[in-house]
Amino acid sequence: MFVPVYEPYLKGNEKRYVNDCLDTNWISSRGKYVNLFEQRFAEYTGAAHAVAVSNGTVAIHLALAALGIGPGDEVLVPTLTYIASVNPIAYLGATPVFVDSTVDNWQLDLDDLEKKITDRTKAVVAVHLYGNVCDMDRLTAICRKHHLLLVEDCAEALGSTWNGRHVGTFGDIGCFSFFGNKTVTTGEGGMVVAGDDELAKRLACLKGQGVSPVRYYWHDVIGFNFRMTNIQAAIGLAQLEQVDEIMARKRRIAERYKEEFEKRGLPLKVLWENEHSHNSMWLPTIRLDDRARRDSLMADLKEKHDVETRPAFYPVHTMPMYVKYAEGMAFPGAESLSYAGMNLPGFPGMTDEQQEWVIESLAQELK
Ligand SMILES: Cc1ncc(COP(=O)(O)O)c(C=O)c1O
Numbered sequence: 204m205f206v207p208v209y210e211p212y213l214k215g216n217e218k219r220y221v222n223d224c225l226d227t228n229w230i231s232s233r234g235k236y237v238n239l240f241e242q243r244f245a246e247y248t249g250a251a252h253a254v255a256v257s258n259g260t261v262a263i264h265l266a267l268a269a270l271g272i273g274p275g276d277e278v279l280v281p282t283l284t285y286i287a288s289v290n291p292i293a294y295l296g297a298t299p300v301f302v303d304s305t306v307d308n309w310q311l312d313l314d315d316l317e318k319k320i321t322d323r324t325k326a327v328v329a330v331h332l333y334g335n336v337c338d339m340d341r342l343t344a345i346c347r348k349h350h351l352l353l354v355e356d357c358a359e360a361l362g363s364t365w366n367g368r369h370v371g372t373f374g375d376i377g378c379f380s381f382f383g384n385k386t387v388t389t390g391e392g393g394m395v396v397a398g399d400d401e402l403a404k405r406l407a408c409l410k411g412q413g414v415s416p417v418r419y420y421w422h423d424v425i426g427f428n429f430r431m432t433n434i435q436a437a438i439g440l441a442q443l444e445q446v447d448e449i450m451a452r453k454r455r456i457a458e459r460y461k462e463e464f465e466k467r468g469l470p471l472k473v474l475w476e477n478e479h480s481h482n483s484m485w486l487p488t489i490r491l492d493d494r495a496r497r498d499s500l501m502a503d504l505k506e507k508h509d510v511e512t513r514p515a516f517y518p519v520h521t522m523p524m525y526v527k528y529a530e531g532m533a534f535p536g537a538e539s540l541s542y543a544g545m546n547l548p549g550f551p552g553m554t555d556e557q558q559e560w561v562i563e564s565l566a567q568e569l570k
Contacts, residue, residue, distance in 0.1 A: 204560045208511040209384040209486065212452075212551035213438075215445045220437035232411075234433030240440045241394070247443060248361075248369040250377065250396035252403035255431035255439075256410055259358040259380025262393035263328065264291035265429050266354045266376040269405045272297050276325035279351075281311050282518040282529070283537035284330040287380075288356045289519045292328065300324070301520045301529050304537045309474055309488070309544075310337040312536055317345060326352035331360035331370045333546070334485035335474055339365040339373045346374075354378065358393075361386045362450045362483035371396050376406070381435070386449055386485055387442040389435040450483060452551040456558060457484035460547065463562045464489075469569050487549040488515070494543035500568055501545060508564035515544030 224230050237255055245253040256262050272278060274296035280289055282301040292299045300319050303312040309332050316327070327346060329337045346353045353374030357363070360370045361379055371377020379385075381392035397403045408414070413426025431439075442449075461473045470492040476482035491497055497514065504510040518537045520529035548561055 204557065205509045206511060206548045206553070206557045206561055207550070208513050208546060208548045209550045210552060211383050211388045212445070212449055213442075214552075216441040217438050220441050221434055224434045224437050229433045232430035232432050234436070236433045236436035236440055237431060240431075240436040240443065243440060243443050244394055245396065247446065248371055248377070248396055250369070250372050251398045252400070252406075253394050253396045254403065254406045254410060255436055256393045256395060256429040257431055257435075258391045259378060259382065259385075259393040260287040260291065261427070261429040262378035262380065262395045263287065263354065263356060264294055265406060265410055265427065266378050266395055267291050267295055267297070267326070267328075268427075269402060269409055270326060270352045270354070270375060272326055272352075275323060277321060277323045278326045278328060279316055279319060279324060280328040280519075281330050281332070281537065282520040282534050283309070283516060283540055284332060284356070284519060285358070285516055286519060286522070287358070288328055288330050289525065293524075297325070298323075299519075299525065299528055301518075301525075301532065301534065303534045304332075304540055306490075306536045306540060308335055308477065309333060309540055310335060311342070313338060313341050313345065316342075320345075320349050320351070324349065324351060326354060328354045328356055329374065330356040330358075331363055333474055333488040334360050334363055334483040335476060336360065336363050336365045336370055336480035336482065338479070339370075340479070343373055358382075358385065359485045360483055362446065364481040366479050367481075372398065375399070375402065381439055381442075384486075386453070386483060387439060387446055389431070389439040389442070392431050392435045392439060449551045452553075453484045453549060456549045456553055457482075457487050459558060460487050460549075460562065467566050469566060471569070484549065486513070487547040489545060489547060490540060490543045491545070492543075494539065496569075497543055497545060503568050504564055507568075508560070510561050510564050511548060513546040515541050515546070517541055
């Protein structure tokens with residue numbers, strides 16, 4: 204039985220709202236769905252302002268640009284993350300300073316982060332990886348103490364909370380992605396959220412070519428075209444209407460994996476949450492006790508059982524363009540997670556039979 208690692212769940216008003224865009228000719232980046240999606244997204248996350256953008260990568264680029272990050276600035280970022288958490292730092296000519304991750308929760312190692320703060324450190328890009336959440340009490344205290352700006356990369360963590368508060372609302376700016384494998388998708392898409400009114404205005408201005416709010420076709424600053432279309436927003440709105448159902452389905456899948464793996468005593472650890480965090484369970488994430496088995500296990504699952512899986516991200520500091528930023532540094536946590544870690548299929552429409560198949564296949568291969 205083929206089991207993909209992910210597929211979107213388009214069971215609501217997606218078609219109806221997209222047809223409305225087509226029927227009314229509002230297909231570009233103006234139109235009611237962009238505003239509605241932004242409003243509903245702000246309501247859902249509890250953010251004061253939400254600004255829709257064309258993808259999650261530009262969300263981070265826009266956030267750092269709006270905060271004035273540039274050449275000479277150091278930005279702390281985990282090495283264990285998707286490349287898009289780091290590239291925007293480089294786009295702006297700033298220096299990424301890589302931080303290790305903590306093996307039990309896969310998030311920023313805050314002891315390592317504190318050690319790497321210098322006079323040039325301007326900001327932190329904190330990534331809530333695989334739906335789990337960074338320790339926001341300690342991280343926000345560190346940022347306050349050292350006057351650091353905080354951008355939260357919540358691409359994988361829509362719906363995740365820390366002490367009941369949504370991720371993205373702790374830092375200066377929170378960034379989300381709506382790529383096809385995200386909890387809420389718009390095909391490609393993203394959102395930035397901010398609490399500060401002036402910052403929100405700057406985000407909206409920069410995303411739309413820096414156009415003057417009072418003078419037609421006059422541009423006050425060098426901006427970008429990072430706009431989301433009305434069609435994307437129409438899909439996003441329909442998706443957001445189903446977010447509770449999508450999240451509940453993902454949680455059931457994650458809980459079943461955890462229960463079954465523990466019952467069977469499989470040689471692996473499931474990434475979970477703690478007493479402060481609520482993990483949205485974006486993609487079921489495991490770490491094998493025997494890291495040497497990871498790649499062959501993935502190949503066996505695909506070839507013998509037709510089950511798709513994904514390797515954990517490679518540490519970004521090992522990639523050719525970023526090696527030079529990590530000379531003399533060690534990242535034992537990130538490296539062990541990266542090479543022993545993998546994601547299992549976990550999507551809202553996954554059937555019980557499909558999950559049973561994944562569990563049985565994995566148990567057979569690991570016995
Ligand atoms: C942690 C992380 N940051 C940023 C992004 C970038 O988002 P996008 O693919 O929408 O550009 C992604 C996902 O793709 C991600 O997983």
